[in-house]
Amino acid sequence: MARPLIGVSTYLETAARWGVWELEAALLPVGYPRLVQRAGGLAAMLPPDAPERAAEAVARLDGLVVAGGPDVEPVRYGAERDPRTGPPAPERDAWELALIDAALAGGVPLLGICRGMQLLNVALGGTLVQHLDGHAEVVGVFGGHPVKPVPGTLYAGIVPEETSVPTYHHQAVDRLGEGLVPSAYAADGTVEAVELPAPGWVLGVQWHPEMGDDVRVMRALVKAAASE
Numbered sequence: 001m002a003r004p005l006i007g008v009s010t011y012l013e014t015a016a017r018w019g020v021w022e023l024e025a026a027l028l029p030v031g032y033p034r035l036v037q038r039a040g041g042l043a044a045m046l047p048p049d050a051p052e053r054a055a056e057a058v059a060r061l062d063g064l065v066v067a068g069g070p071d072v073e074p075v076r077y078g079a080e081r082d083p084r085t086g087p088p089a090p091e092r093d094a095w096e097l098a099l100i101d102a103a104l105a106g107g108v109p110l111l112g113i114c115r116g117m118q119l120l121n122v123a124l125g126g127t128l129v130q131h132l133d134g135h136a137e138v139v140g141v142f143g144g145h146p147v148k149p150v151p152g153t154l155y156a157g158i159v160p161e162e163t164s165v166p167t168y169h170h171q172a173v174d175r176l177g178e179g180l181v182p183s184a185y186a187a188d189g190t191v192e193a194v195e196l197p198a199p200g201w202v203l204g205v206q207w208h209p210e211m212g213d214d215v216r217v218m219r220a221l222v223k224a225a226a227s228e
């Protein structure tokens with residue numbers, strides 16, 4: 001049986017260095033494709049492209065992961081920019097919002113990771129908290145804290161117990177997007193996972209499963225993708 005093809009959105013950087021080269025690059029931390037592979041899927045990178053091509057790209061996939069990365073531009077959810085919000089990434093915002101719309105319209109299983117969860121919330125009309133303390137304590141270093149699942153949710157069916165997760169973010173969900181329900185919380189009340197109720201498979205997690213050893217969330221996405 002063919003392994004499901006899981007597309008993963010990428011960064012777009014003005015300069016990246018390898019060997020003798022320093023060039024503009026579409027790139028992805030290797031943890032993402034390795035997690036897809038460990039979970040039984042085939043990983044395909046989806047660099048930013050014209051938004052009108054998103055539906056064509058998603059139609060060729062069995063599942064979609066919207067990866068972590070820079071802060072979502074506040075104009076996308078009707079807010080003024082907080083001074084602590086990072087530089088915008090307009091090409092990624094436009095492309096990934098189009099990918100999310102295409103996946104939702106086509107019933108393609110979708111997992112949003114960190115920024116990907118926040119962008120899912122924005123795509124459905126929600127807003128974000130532009131800064132909170134305690135979830136990214138050291139610049140460039142992943143931390144960890146426990147998250148508690150909400151009983152009866154998709155996420156709780158995948159990970160029923162409270163568990164410690166790798167985390168690195170300074171923004172979070174504020175007003176939930178249309179149809180989304182919270183499915184996990186941090187101890188301080190921060191929404192750590194959101195989902196759309198069945199029949200589709202749509203989940204967002206605020207943490208970084210690609211930086212840990214627990215493959216259950218990605219395995220659940222791959223399983224859902226294989227059944228489509």
